Amino acid sequence: xxxxxxxxxxxxxxxxxxxxxxxxxxxxxxxxxxxxxxxxxxxxxxxxxxxxxxxxxxxxxxxxxxxxxxxxxxxxxxxxxxxxxxxxxxxxxxxxxxxxxxxxxxxxxxxxxxxxxxxxxxxxxxxxxxxxxxxxxxxxxxxxxxxxxxxxxxxxxxxxxxxxxxxxxxxxxxxxxxxxxxxxxxxxxxxxxxxxxxxxxxxxxxxxxxxxxxxxxxxxxxxxxxxxxxxxxxxxxxxxxxxxxxxxxxxxxxxxxxxxxxxxxxxxxxxxxx
Amino acid sequence: xxxxxxxxxxxxxxxxxxxxxxxxxxxxxxxxxxxxxxxxxxxxxxxxxxxxxxxxxxxxxxxxxxxxxxxxxxxxxxxxxxxxxxxxxxxxxxxxxxxxxxxxxxxxxxxxxxxxxxxxxxxxxxxxxxxxxxxxxxxxxxxxxxxxxxxxxxxxxxxxxxxxxxxxxxxxxxxxxxxxxxxxxxxxxxxxxxxxxxxxxxxxxxxxxxxxxxxxxxxxxxxxxxxxxxxxxxxxxxxxxxxxxxxxxxxxxxxxxxxxxxxxxxxxxxxxxx
Numbered sequence: 001x002x003x004x005x006x007x008x009x010x011x012x013x014x015x016x017x018x019x020x021x022x023x024x025x026x027x028x029x030x031x032x033x034x035x036x037x038x039x040x041x042x043x044x045x046x047x048x049x050x051x052x053x054x055x056x057x058x059x060x061x062x063x064x065x066x067x068x069x070x071x072x073x074x075x076x077x078x079x080x081x082x083x084x085x086x087x088x089x090x091x092x093x094x095x096x097x098x099x100x101x102x103x104x105x106x107x108x109x110x111x112x113x114x115x116x117x118x119x120x121x122x123x124x125x126x127x128x129x130x131x132x133x134x135x136x137x138x139x140x141x142x143x144x145x146x147x148x149x150x151x152x153x154x155x156x157x158x159x160x161x162x163x164x165x166x167x168x169x170x171x172x173x174x175x176x177x178x179x180x181x182x183x184x185x186x187x188x189x190x191x192x193x194x195x196x197x198x199x200x201x202x203x204x205x206x207x208x209x210x211x212x213x214x215x216x217x218x219x220x221x222x223x224x225x226x227x228x229x230x231x232x233x234x235x236x237x238x239x240x241x242x243x244x245x246x247x248x249x250x251x252x253x254x255x256x257x258x259x260x261x262x263x264x265x266x267x268x269x270x271x272x273x274x
Numbered sequence: 275x276x277x278x279x280x281x282x283x284x285x286x287x288x289x290x291x292x293x294x295x296x297x298x299x300x301x302x303x304x305x306x307x308x309x310x311x312x313x314x315x316x317x318x319x320x321x322x323x324x325x326x327x328x329x330x331x332x333x334x335x336x337x338x339x340x341x342x343x344x345x346x347x348x349x350x351x352x353x354x355x356x357x358x359x360x361x362x363x364x365x366x367x368x369x370x371x372x373x374x375x376x377x378x379x380x381x382x383x384x385x386x387x388x389x390x391x392x393x394x395x396x397x398x399x400x401x402x403x404x405x406x407x408x409x410x411x412x413x414x415x416x417x418x419x420x421x422x423x424x425x426x427x428x429x430x431x432x433x434x435x436x437x438x439x440x441x442x443x444x445x446x447x448x449x450x451x452x453x454x455x456x457x458x459x460x461x462x463x464x465x466x467x468x469x470x471x472x473x474x475x476x477x478x479x480x481x482x483x484x485x486x487x488x489x490x491x492x493x494x495x496x497x498x499x500x501x502x503x504x505x506x507x508x509x510x511x512x513x514x515x516x517x518x519x520x521x522x523x524x525x526x527x528x529x530x531x532x533x534x535x536x537x538x539x540x541x542x543x544x545x546x547x548x
């Protein structure tokens with residue numbers, strides 16, 4: 001019997017979460033949406049379909065699951081009406097409505113359904129607090145210019161979040177070099193790397209920071225931004241001085257490796273208090 | 275004697291402005307900041323230095339100039355203190371203060387100085403109204419999806435303007451694909467072109483629009499956004515359905531050529547009423 005289930009999607013978060021739980025000897029169960037396998041090694045997952053959501057929820061309860069965490073990206077599956085069972089059919093109107101909305105609205109509705117079935121829905125930070133460090137500098141030392149850039153970036157990202165555009169931005173010498181949009185962090189940092197040479201007015205001035213934060217008022221149980229060793233390498237290639245994120249608002253996928261990369265490349269890592 | 279002077283910087287706007295005035299037989303004079311030549315052909319420019327601003331303003335007045343328009347980009351020149359004459363020296367504190375601020379603050383101060391010397395500072399739209407078309411569709415036909423994308427983009431760009439980030443964005447199927455930042459429009463559209471394939475959730479849905487508008491409350495005499503034939507080509511390469519801008523809020527550098535390019539590539543051009 002596993003009290004905890006990870007509803008695992010794509011990307012590094014489910015893997016980091018599973019590794020953290022295993023490291024601490026915590027038992028858990030992995031569930032994956034049919035057709036969207038996670039990268040958790042030896043997860044022995046239960047596969048489920050949205051058309052048979054209620055039988056899946058029953059199966060979780062039968063196996064002793066009381067709390068679930070959603071981790072990793074899942075694309076909207078195409079629903080096959082023939083597969084919908086009678087009990088799941090009662091949920092279809094709720095899901096269809098949510099499918100037509102943004103990702104957040106859909107996930108909020110999915111969370112509400114799990115809660116209606118008496119599951120406790122928790123965030124990655126509840127299952128593995130060490131993945132979400134509190135305020136502090138993990139490595140390196142931000143300059144005064146970096147601190148000013150971080151403050152400006154935080155202001156910009158808060159507004160981008162309110163507009164539901166993205167969760168990150170790059171600011172150097174007070175100027176916004178890039179904003180995270182649908183293509184994501186990797187694309188944005190590659191953009192800065194491509195245009196970095198001519199972008200900074202003062203060649204001796206601050207090299208700039210990449211800042212990341214969840215949306216204001218965002219449910220921390222879904223889609224908390226993640227940072228990993230790749231982010232550090234990409235930020236270094238973009239010529240930045242460091243990476244800053246809202247303390248408690250970002251998941252570090254591999255903290256040790258991130259710190260090692262940052263030290264090697266001379267970047268700072270800073271969980272900034274709001 | 276020329277009543278009108280173009281303070282001409284880099285880019286296509288001074289060229290378009292001069293061509294428009296010549297086409298209509300209007301006399302004008304070209305002035306260029308020393309070291310920052312414009313691309314106006316046969317402009318026979320007066321060259322000036324910031325260190326000798328007052329003698330330059332006197333020279334303009336002596337030649338009968340009563341109104342000036344700033345057109346094209348000028349980078350901050352390095353001031354050489356030895357060159358500053360006594361009368362211009364009285365303006366140095368104002369300029370030094372403005373040099374330390376953003377581009378807008380600097381230009382506002384420069385405009386104020388010209389006005390203190392009794393020049394009428396006007397926008398490109400005053401000198402050449404046909405460069406700034408009013409509301410209407412110039413070519414093509416936006417779909418309902420395109421109209422919804424334009425509305426969403428207008429909302430985003432207004433907020434980006436308030437944050438002083440940029441003047442443009444790309445929205446497709448309600449999703450923000452890119453935001454204009456310091457690297458400018460070309461870089462943003464190249465970014466969308468590079469990432470366009472996997473960005474649109476519904477392959478049969480709207481291909482998206484590029485939207486451009488001045489900042490809310492922006493002084494229309496400075497830095498009005500410009501669009502040209504290159505913008506149309508780049509928007510086509512980004513796979514977009516059309517280009518939309520705030521009516522009266524963008525300068526078309528070569529309207530005929532833009533329309534020809536748009537028709538050839540199947541894009542619409544739409545000056546959208548606010």
